[in-house]
Amino acid sequence: MGKIYQVRYTVADSTVAHEHYTEKGAKADAKQLSKAIGNAMLGELERAEDGSDTILRIWEYAGGESGKAIPKEGSPSPVNVIKTADETKLAEGTIERKPKAPKKTDEERIAEVAADARAKLEAIEAGTYVLPVRGRRAASGEPKAERAKPKTPDVDKAKKFQEVMGASEQTAKLLTEIGVTTVSRRAKVAVIVMDNNAPIMASHVADAYNTNLDEGEIKIEVKEVMACVNHIVYLLTREEKPWRITIRPKDGGDKRLNFVPIRVEYDDADDDEPEADQSAA
Secondary structure, eight states, X not given: OEEEEEEEEEETTXXXXXXXXXXXXXXXXXXXXXXXXXXXXXXXXEEOTTSOEEEEEEEEEETTEEOOOEEXXXXXXXXXXXXXXXXXXOOOOOOOOOOOOOOOOHHHHHHHHHXXXXXXXXXXXXXXXXXXXXXXXXXXXXXXXXXXXXXXXXXXXXXXXXXXHOOOHHHHHHHHHTTOOTXXXXXXXXXXXXXXXXXXXXXXXXXXXXXXXXXXXXXXXXXXXXXXXXXHHHHHHHXXXXXXXEEEEOGGGOEEEEEEETTSOOOGGGGGSOOOOOSOO
C-alpha cells in the first residue's frame, strides 16, 4: 500500500497518534506537538495491503527539536489513531480572489499628485520636511519604541526533574543543561542509569522503568533502552559535558551501563571486579 508516517504523543495519560502521507507534514506536526506538550515520536511505517504495519525508522522530538533517525524493525505497538492520513491531508479548498479596486480617472490621479505636492510644500515652509534617503525610511523625529522582549516563564527546570522524576540534584541539573525534558522516555531511562551510582544492566533498566509506568504508557524493551542511552550520550558529547555513559556488551545481548566522568579510563579488567547492585536507585 505504501508508506505512512505516524506521530505519537501523550494526552491525559494515554498515547494517541496522527497519521500523514508525507514525511514533511509528519515532521511539522511532530515539531509543533513537541513544542506544545514537550515531546512526540514520529515513526515511518510500511503499510501492507492487509493494513498491517512494519516500522522502519523513528524520530524522538522534544521541545520542537528532533533527535537522530533510529532504524527499527518489527511491528509497532497498537495505538489510538485520532487523525487518519486522509484527515491530516491538506484540503485544496477554493481560492478567494479579492475584488479589484475600480480604476481611477485621470482627474482623480492628478488630484492626488496635487494634494501630495501641497503637503510637501507646507512641510518645507514649516521647516519639517526631511529628504527621503535611499534604502531606509525618513526619520520622523520621534524616538523609536523599544521592542518588547518575549517573556520566558520563570520555571526551575532542574527542580522539576527532582520533583517529577525523583532525580538527584546533579542528574537534574545535567539533564536540564543538555536539553532533555521530563516527559520523554529517554529522561526516565537517563535518571535510572545516572542515579544508580554503579553499573547497571540494560535489562534491569527496562525492569525498573516498567515497574513504574504511567497509565496508558507502553512498556519499554532493552533495544529501546539502548536507543535512549545512545541519544543521551550524543547530547552529553554535543554539549561537551565531562560525563559519559559507558556501554559494555554482556552475554545474551544484554549491555552493562555505567555513568562515569570522562577523565576515568576503563578497560576489560573491570569484569573481574564484583558487580555492584543492579537495581535502580
